[in-house]
Amino acid sequence: MAIWFLIWALITALSAFTLKLALGIISGTRNRNRAVGFFHPYTNDGGGGERVLWCAVKAIQEEIPDLDCVVYTGDHDASPQSLTARAVDRFGVKLLYPPKVVHLYKRKWIEETTYPHFTMIGQSLGSVYLSWEALCKFTPIYYFDTSGYAFTYPLARMFGCKVVCYTHYPTISLDMISRVRERSSMYNNDALIAQSIWLSRCKIIYYTIFSWMYGFAGSCAHLAMVNSSWTESHIEKIWKISHRTKRVYPPCDTSGLQVLPLERPSKNPIIISVAQFRPEKAHTLQLEAFSVALKKLDADLPRPKLQFVGSCRNKSDEERLQNLKNKAIELEVDGDVEFYKNLMYRDLVRLLAGAVAGIHSMTDEHFGISVVEYMAAGAIPIAHNSAGPKMDIVLEEDGQQTGFLACSVEEYADAILKIIRKPETERLQMAAAARRRAGRFSEQRFYEDFKAAIRPILSK
Known part of the structure; x- marks a missing residue:
C-alpha cells in the first residue's frame, strides 16, 4: 500500500x-x-x-x-x-x-x-x-x-x-x-x-x-x-x-589509535566487537563462536571477555540488542560478555586500548572501518573472509600476517583461540604489522x- x-x-x-x-x-x-x-x-x-x-x-x-x-x-x-x-x-x-x-x-x-x-x-x-x-x-x-x-x-x-x-x-x-x-x-x-x-x-x-x-x-x-x-x-x-x-x-582514526601501547593486560584478554546493532552485522555468529571458543579453552589459559560496542538507530536495533543479551544468557556466557550502547568516541578508544583482538562478521562488508580501527589500536582483527577485509585490509604487511579471516562459527572460534594461545612476543609482532597496515587508511x-x-x- x-x-x-x-x-x-x-x-x-x-x-x-x-x-x-x-x-x-x-x-x-x-x-x-x-x-x-x-x-x-x-x-x-x-x-x-x-x-x-x-x-x-x-x-x-x-x-x-x-x-x-x-x-x-x-x-x-x-x-x-x-x-x-x-x-x-x-x-x-x-x-x-x-x-x-x-x-x-x-x-x-x-x-x-x-x-x-x-x-x-x-x-x-x-x-x-x-x-x-x-x-x-x-x-x-x-x-x-x-x-x-x-x-x-x-x-x-x-x-x-x-x-x-x-x-x-x-x-x-x-x-x-x-x-x-x-x-x-x-x-x-x-x-x-x-x-x-x-x-x-x-x-x-x-x-x-x-x-x-x-x-x-x-x-x-x-x-x-x-x-x-x-x-x-x-x-x-x-x-x-x-x-x-x-x-x-x-x-579511519589511525593516528589517534596508533599512539596506544601494544601491550595488553594478560588477565582476562578482551575481544571487542564494534558495529551498529543491525542484522547484517551478524552479532549472533560472534556470540556463538565465542561460546564455542570458551568450551575449547585450555584450562591453564586466562578466560577471555567479549565486549559488544555499537549504536542503535531505532526500535528494531534496540530489540536486536536485547535479543543478543538473551542469546548470551541462553549460551551461558552472559558473565563473560559486556554490552556498550552509543558510546562517546573517547570511551570507544579506551575499550580498544584494552583489547587483544577485534571481531567482525558481516558478509560482503563493503570496506570495514572497524577492522582498520582494531588494527590501528593494536587489536588483532578476526574479520569475515569477503569483500573489503579480504581484498583491501587484512593483507600481509612486509611479509607479516596482520590478522585472521573466517566464515563459519568454528573458524571464528579457532581464530579466537589462536590469538589467546599466542606467546606475547608473537602477538606483539602481529599487532605491530597490523598497525603498519592500518596506516594505509588514515584520515x-x-x-x-x-x-x-x-x-x-x-x-x-
Whole structure:
C-alpha cells in the first residue's frame, strides 16, 4: 500500500516539477545557492557513514572556505551547534565552522519498517520523495549524497545540481542476485523464498529490473567516489561510469589509535566487537563462536571477555540488542560478555586500548572501518573472509600476517583461540604489522584523495 501511494506521490511531484520547469521557476543557475548540500537523512546513526559525512564536510570547508555546507537531515533536534559537537564527540572531527541545517519531515518514506515487502524498491522510491522535499527547501549548486540513495541523482540533476556521491555499499550487487539464484538463505533473502523455486525466480526478475533502474540512476552522478575495491568493481559493472568513478578509502582514526601501547593486560584478554546493532552485522555468529571458543579453552589459559560496542538507530536495533543479551544468557556466557550502547568516541578508544583482538562478521562488508580501527589500536582483527577485509585490509604487511579471516562459527572460534594461545612476543609482532597496515587508511589519506577527486568538479 505504501509503495503505491509513493508511486502516486512521485508522479504528482514530477508533474508539478515539469510545470515549474516550464515556467522557469527552478531552472537556471540564479535559483541555486552557492553551497554543497549533503543528503544524509540520519545524522545520528553513529556508523562509518556518519564519519565520512563529517570528514567530507571538513574537507570541503578546507578546500573552499567560502562555499557553504548544508546538511539535509531528518533528525529534528539537529542544529548547527549540536552537529558540530557531535562530529567532535563521536568521531574526533573538528569542523572549521558549523554547517547549515535543513530539516526533513518525510523521512518515514525511507524507513524499512514502512515497507514490509519490496523494501529495497520502496526505500529507493521513498528517497526520491525525500530528496524532493530537500531540494525544494534548499537547492545547492552541488548535491552530495553520503548515504547511498542513488535514485535521488536524476532528480538532483533536474534541479540543475552537480551530483557527487560517496558510495559505501551498492544497494544491489551481483552477489545478491547470485545468492537468490543459488537459493541461499540470508538476512536479505528470506528462507521461505530460498526454499521455493518459483519465488526465487520471481525475486531474480525483481532484482534484475531493480538493478537496471539502479544502474540508470547511479549513472547520473558527475562523480562517484567508492570506498573499496569490492564496491568499485560492482559500481563500475552496474553504473557503467568507470571514467567518473574514484576509489577513496574511508577516513579511519589511525593516528589517534596508533599512539596506544601494544601491550595488553594478560588477565582476562578482551575481544571487542564494534558495529551498529543491525542484522547484517551478524552479532549472533560472534556470540556463538565465542561460546564455542570458551568450551575449547585450555584450562591453564586466562578466560577471555567479549565486549559488544555499537549504536542503535531505532526500535528494531534496540530489540536486536536485547535479543543478543538473551542469546548470551541462553549460551551461558552472559558473565563473560559486556554490552556498550552509543558510546562517546573517547570511551570507544579506551575499550580498544584494552583489547587483544577485534571481531567482525558481516558478509560482503563493503570496506570495514572497524577492522582498520582494531588494527590501528593494536587489536588483532578476526574479520569475515569477503569483500573489503579480504581484498583491501587484512593483507600481509612486509611479509607479516596482520590478522585472521573466517566464515563459519568454528573458524571464528579457532581464530579466537589462536590469538589467546599466542606467546606475547608473537602477538606483539602481529599487532605491530597490523598497525603498519592500518596506516594505509588514515584520515589524512582520505582528505588527500577526497580533495583530489572533487577538485575537477568544484572548479567547473
